[in-house]
Amino acid sequence: MTTLSNRYQAEAAKQRPTMRDVAALAGVGIKTVSRVVNEEPGVSEAKTVRVLRAVEQLNYQLDMAAGSLRRTGRRTLSIGLLLPSVANPFSGEIHRAIEDALAARGLAMFAASLDDDPEREKALVAAFLRRRVDGLILTPIAKSQAHVIPEHSQDLPVVFIDREPNGIDADAVVSDNATGGARAAAHLLSHGHTRLAYLGDRTDIQTARERRRGFLEELARSGIAVSDVPAIENLHDEEAAHRATHELLASRNPPTAIFSSQNLVTFGAMRALKEAGASHKVALVGFDDFALADMMEPGITVIAQHPERIGKLAAERILARIDGDQSQPSTWVVPSELIVRGSGELPPSD
Amino acid sequence: MTTLSNRYQAEAAKQRPTMRDVAALAGVGIKTVSRVVNEEPGVSEAKTVRVLRAVEQLNYQLDMAAGSLRRTGRRTLSIGLLLPSVANPFSGEIHRAIEDALAARGLAMFAASLDDDPEREKALVAAFLRRRVDGLILTPIAKSQAHVIPEHSQDLPVVFIDREPNGIDADAVVSDNATGGARAAAHLLSHGHTRLAYLGDRTDIQTARERRRGFLEELARSGIAVSDVPAIENLHDEEAAHRATHELLASRNPPTAIFSSQNLVTFGAMRALKEAGASHKVALVGFDDFALADMMEPGITVIAQHPERIGKLAAERILARIDGDQSQPSTWVVPSELIVRGSGELPPSD
DNA sequence: CAGGCCGTTGACAACGTTGTCTAACCGTTA
DNA sequence: TAACGGTTAGACAACGTTGTCAACGGCCTG
Structure with a gap:
């Protein structure tokens, strides 16, 4: 029974060759095959050639999983x-x-x-x-x-x-998320803005919290009343950011500058600004660079990371x-x- | 010697637990552990609980490589x-x-x-x-x-x-690369263009050849003399496409419409058109959609693929x-x- | 009460490889 | 010539798991 099914398999799917097959064909021991395949020293020129020829002929491929099972350190690479x-x-x-x-x-x-x-x-x-x-x-x-x-x-x-x-x-x-946020704040402040807003990602994401912290702390250092700075968070996709930006622009005291702390948020903000005809009126700095940022009208100033x-x-x-x-x-x-x-x-x- | 080094290892790095360890702790055979871990049927409630507790306690993790070595079909998942x-x-x-x-x-x-x-x-x-x-x-x-x-x-x-x-x-x-290329051609033709150009990727890339073929064949079907259509190929990056577009625009008989057969090529063309102040003068259709295409001025018409x-x-x-x-x-x-x-x-x- | 069946269980071999160890062979040297 | 050292070679066990199979115990049936 077992013999039959083995034979059947062998004939039908011609099993993948193993070191044993290579060794048999080359007329050497399997350890010698192992040495050649792994380029270990200590095998004569003659046998190396024979093994390599057998490997070629059978199209043998080493099984790394089996190897790493035995290998000291069990490296799987x-x-x-x-x-x-x-x-x-x-x-x-x-x-x-x-x-x-x-x-x-x-x-x-x-x-x-x-x-x-x-x-x-x-x-x-x-x-x-x-x-x-x-x-x-x-x-x-x-x-x-x-x-x-x-x-x-x-x-x-x-x-x-x-x-x-x-x-x-x-x-x-x-x-350096906090530092980057601070850099964005300092840049906008240096251009005279005093009414700024923060648009950010989910607060359970550490980087989002850090960017917000750095941004707000820098504003505080410059004497801006941070409690007056709208900080809209938990914007995890472009659509949420888009809506939030529109609401911001329509508010009683709209910001003159926005810091968006993530790419999708930046995209949503850009879209809203464009729709409101405010692309050239409201300043925008985004965290994280993106393709074509320089091709926008105006080009989008960013705090670039280096992935x-x-x-x-x-x-x-x-x-x-x-x-x-x-x-x-x-x-x-x-x-x-x-x-x-x-x-x-x-x-x-x- | 061996015993010593084994003991040393066991103490220093406390070997990762195996099924044997779990079996010993649970007081069952290793095959029973295997059955429980692989959610095979035929294990009593009582032993299942004991095995799972031991697994938990030792923080046992199945070794899939060892398993797939033995498993029929050798699936590695x-x-x-x-x-x-x-x-x-x-x-x-x-x-x-x-x-x-x-x-x-x-x-x-x-x-x-x-x-x-x-x-x-x-x-x-x-x-x-x-x-x-x-x-x-x-x-x-x-x-x-x-x-x-x-x-x-x-x-x-x-x-x-x-x-x-x-x-x-x-x-x-x-x-459907060729069909997509043809679609681009038909679209530009339907807007009255007769002087078109093709900008394409490396000719050893099959998709590039197909897009070019579809584009040119459609032009030919509409009676455009294909030999007069500039087809600049082997543009594999944005910079090459950028240069090529500038040269095209500066040529004696510049095209009124461009088909760029790949994203980076499209970017290069967009940049050149913008620099030449021709974004609103020369029509452009790109193959493959990209983020922010709708935010460009004008928005970029594309043949979108569906990755x-x-x-x-x-x-x-x-x-x-x-x-x-x-x-x-x-x-x-x-x-x-x-x-x-x-x-x-x-x-x-x- | 014997026999048979079914649900559990675990001993054992095997998967393809590499580490260990001993054997065989060669050429040197005493 | 015998002993020795160095090189090459292969037999064998082991890695952690799963497939196979036999054994066990309890329950039902005749």
Whole structure:
């Protein structure tokens, strides 16, 4: 029975060849095949050639999973990446920068989207853990990352990106969100604005809170009564931001300058300003750069982040940890940068 | 010696727990643990509870790699995705759509960027094969995919996206590139243009050739002398397209309408038109939609592709193949759509 | 009360690889 | 010639899991 079904399989699907097959064809032991395939030294020229020829002939492909099961350290040469969404251009650039750094080491990347959902964060981390990734790079959203990282994985390298983690002591690579917010405030103030407004993302997102804090603190330092500054939050999509901007413009005492703390919010604000014919009247500074910002009318002044630097740094950190770096975890901050394009330099309209 | 080093390891790094550990703690056999963890039937309520408690207590995580090594069919529950670049928004949307469809089945995705480099295509396909992915979804760039897919992987589900493969008979999901190109031509012709130009991507990219073909064939059908239509190709980035557009506008007999066959090319053309003060004079239709196209002045008319539908279809195909669908491979075509926004409806300027 | 059946359970081998260890072989040297 | 060292080679166990199968106990049936 067993014999029959095995034979059937062998004939029907001609099983994928294993090292044993290669060894048989080359007339050597399987360990010799292993040595050749893994480019280990200590195999004679003659046998190396024979093995390689057999590999070629059978089209043999090493099974890394089987190998890493036995290998000391159990390296799978794969790492897990958890992003807000792979469809998000900012995430995409980080992803690419990480890939470039890790591919050079032969590491493959699992990628997944969290949608800023704490439940997904937990489920996807678990899924990657079950696949025994050598490291984890993630954008946290759950309130705490402590119960997400099982204690037994404490030796698993983890690097957080874009947002700092809570309840776990690990490396993080982030933008200088508060400083960037302050930079936006200072820029608008320097152009004479005194009636400003803040439009921001969900308050459970750490970066949104930081940007708001930096913005408002800078205003306070300059003597603006912060209680009078409209701060409309929890705008998670373009439509919400669009509505909020229209309401702001229609209010009794409309702002002469707006700081939008995230791309989709900036888009919503731009659209509302355009519809209201106020693109050239109300100043706008957005957090995070985007394609075609310079092609708008006026060009959109932004606090640009550097996703490629965030990704590169995160990759360097995870590689260092994988290589055994035991130093104290810490947070790396990638500076943001003001890019002047017109919308942020409009003077107060009255 | 061995005992010593084992004990050392056990104490220093407290090895990740295995089923054996869980079984010992719960006082059951390891097969019972396996059954509980994999939610197989045939385990009494009492033992199930004891096993789950032990799993909890040890923070046990199943090792999927070890499991798939033994499991019949060797499913790894992972699939490989090869895109032009994960940083490319079009690719990102496809990626996301695929992820959404596959995550529901517990499949994880390896993602990698090809950069339209045939060598990378080969290397990355091999890397995914070594990891024994259950399926491969890729955007081909090499001249032939035949030697990329080893014969022994013929039972490996493969779906091509965005471009059709050569030298291998497999499922593909693509946009109607030629029809889209023709649609652009017809649209511009219907607005009275007779002096049109084509700006296109590298000619080794199949979609670029198809878009060009569809565009020119439609012009020919309408009696335009195709030999007089400037077709500037091999524009792979924005800067090249920008230069090409300027040259076009400065030529003796400049076109009154431009068809740009790819996003970066469209951006370059837009920028050149703006600099030349011709945004409202020379009509422009781009292939592929992009964020903020409606916010430009004028809005940019495009032939929109549907990356989310391409991704969804590709995911459905790979799942069907994984589930054993043996039907003849074929190509699914996702229709493109003309989106009218202003730039494509400008009349001939003289 | 014997026999049979069913629901549970766990011992065991096997998946494809790599680490360990011993064997065989070669050429040197005493 | 015997002993030795260095190189090459392969037999074997083990990694953590799942498929197979036999054994157990309880219950029903005749």
